[in-house]
Amino acid sequence: MPQASLHTIGCRLNQAETAVLADQLRTRGYDLVEFGQPADLVVLNTCSVTDTAEADCRHLIRKIRRTSPDAFLAVTGCYAQTGAEALRKLKDIDLIVGAQHKMQLPQYLTALKRRPAPELLHTRTIGRDAFTMEGIGEYQETRANLKVQDGCNFMCSFCIIPFSRGHERSRSMDDILREAEGLVSRGHREVVLTGVNVGRYEFKGRTLADVVRSLEPVGGLDRIRISSIEPTTITDELLELMAGPSKLCPYLHVPLQSGDDNVLKAMNRRYRSREYVQFIEKTVAKIPDLCLGTDLMVGFPGESNEAFAKTRALGADLPFAYFHVFPYSSRAGTAAPKLPGAVSAKTIKTRARELCELSRAKRLHFYHRFVGSAVSVLFEARNTQGLFTGLTGNYIRVGVTSDEDLSNQIRIVRVHGVMDGLALGTAVSGASALRESLTE
Numbered sequence: 001m002p003q004a005s006l007h008t009i010g011c012r013l014n015q016a017e018t019a020v021l022a023d024q025l026r027t028r029g030y031d032l033v034e035f036g037q038p039a040d041l042v043v044l045n046t047c048s049v050t051d052t053a054e055a056d057c058r059h060l061i062r063k064i065r066r067t068s069p070d071a072f073l074a075v076t077g078c079y080a081q082t083g084a085e086a087l088r089k090l091k092d093i094d095l096i097v098g099a100q101h102k103m104q105l106p107q108y109l110t111a112l113k114r115r116p117a118p119e120l121l122h123t124r125t126i127g128r129d130a131f132t133m134e135g136i137g138e139y140q141e142t143r144a145n146l147k148v149q150d151g152c153n154f155m156c157s158f159c160i161i162p163f164s165r166g167h168e169r170s171r172s173m174d175d176i177l178r179e180a181e182g183l184v185s186r187g188h189r190e191v192v193l194t195g196v197n198v199g200r201y202e203f204k205g206r207t208l209a210d211v212v213r214s215l216e217p218v219g220g221l222d223r224i225r226i227s228s229i230e231p232t233t234i235t236d237e238l239l240e241l242m243a244g245p246s247k248l249c250p251y252l253h254v255p256l257q258s259g260d261d262n263v264l265k266a267m268n269r270r271y272r273s274r275e276y277v278q279f280i281e282k283t284v285a286k287i288p289d290l291c292l293g294t295d296l297m298v299g300f301p302g303e304s305n306e307a308f309a310k311t312r313a314l315g316a317d318l319p320f321a322y323f324h325v326f327p328y329s330s331r332a333g334t335a336a337p338k339l340p341g342a343v344s345a346k347t348i349k350t351r352a353r354e355l356c357e358l359s360r361a362k363r364l365h366f367y368h369r370f371v372g373s374a375v376s377v378l379f380e381a382r383n384t385q386g387l388f389t390g391l392t393g394n395y396i397r398v399g400v401t402s403d404e405d406l407s408n409q410i411r412i413v414r415v416h417g418v419m420d421g422l423a424l425g426t427a428v429s430g431a432s433a434l435r436e437s438l439t440e
């Protein structure tokens with residue numbers, strides 16, 4: 001039995017795809033081993049979101065070749081699409097698979113014989129048709145990602161993703177349901193709907209809200225979560241579902257990027273700060289316990305001190321539970337590098353640090369709101385301090401002391417305290433205690 005290992009660099013969508021490729025390989029008779037262990041085949045799913053991500057990919061490729069000199073190395077993912085020519089010069093690789101053929105990669109592994117130069121399976125354009133995927137994602141984690149969409153038509157001026165992943169396209173509803181049922185049969189109780197621009201899901205007139213509705217009746221599936229979603233794509237229908245009795249978690253990660261309208265315009269974002277604020281106010285009024293996260297970018301060309309101050313102020317004022325902070329990174333082929341007003345690396349670093357500190361305070365504040373409450377936690381694993389931790393539907397990480405193995409169990413927990421990044425609680429045991437806790 002040939003042995004294979006897989007590794008992902010990058011986003012949740014890449015992880016979802018690697019998990020499905022792993023399943024496809026196992027079905028084809030490969031024995032999957034941990035990345036870093038000796039293997040006949042290594043599949044690397046790459047990222048090209050920043051220069052650093054690409055450098056990390058090249059570094060890892062060289063490392064894989066040093067530690068596994070005889071392994072067949074197949075490289076796919078966003079960097080394989082946008083940087084195929086650069087990768088081709090690396091003799092360490094045997095096969096480069098661009099975005100068009102990514103999910104069929106195992107079909108091209110006819111013989112695991114090292115090649116004198118990388119073979120290239122690459123098309124400049126990427127198909128726009130709806131798609132299906134063979135297999136069911138293999139995850140060690142409690143939560144499973146579920147790819148529903150790919151590509152983006154929005155063309156934000158800083159973003160390379162439309163070039164690496166192509167135009168928007170959606171997965172057939174039947175195929176989503178098939179994989180979701182497969183994931184549940186493997187024990188997963190929560191799925192995270194994932195795509196590049198997930199709110200743009202559209203298949204034969206059906207929307208993301210329809211996908212959620214189609215997953216609701218799946219027995220054994222307790223939670224449906226939506227990954228990062230563009231603010232202009234979130235419909236009232238989706239918010240109604242989230243607000244109502246539903247398996248859809250009260251969780252939204254809605255990228256803001258900047259609080260300054262000139263910067264938003266230069267970024268080619270499809271909203272201005274006022275519209276964003278109105279959307280958040282409407283959403284939080286509908287879903288009071290919502291966990292709201294966002295992406296903030298610092299150092300975009302033209303981001304003056306005043307512009308940054310607006311981002312900071314909006315970040316502080318809106319009820320975010322956390323931010324992901326991204327220092328702007330210039331990408332060749334995008335529109336932003338041609339814009340005037342480059343921001344120095346030192347200023348970018350200072351602004352990023354400031355927002356990260358604010359984010360930490362916001363998370364603490366959000367967690368504090370639930371002290372004294374009973375919350376439902378899907379437990380994952382023990383942390384290094386010996387606490388069993390898991391997440392609530394609204395994305396609060398909760399830790400409890402327990403001798404019992406709580407992994408993959410949903411328990412009601414009374415929250416009694418908060419420390420940085422963790423709410424501390426006590427699992428409520430017994431049906432009557434549970435009822436009591438929930439009715440309080």
Ligand code: SF4
Nearest residue numbers: 152154155156159161
């Ligand atoms: S919405 Fe903008 S940032 Fe997001 S993937 Fe599309 S182009 Fe990139």
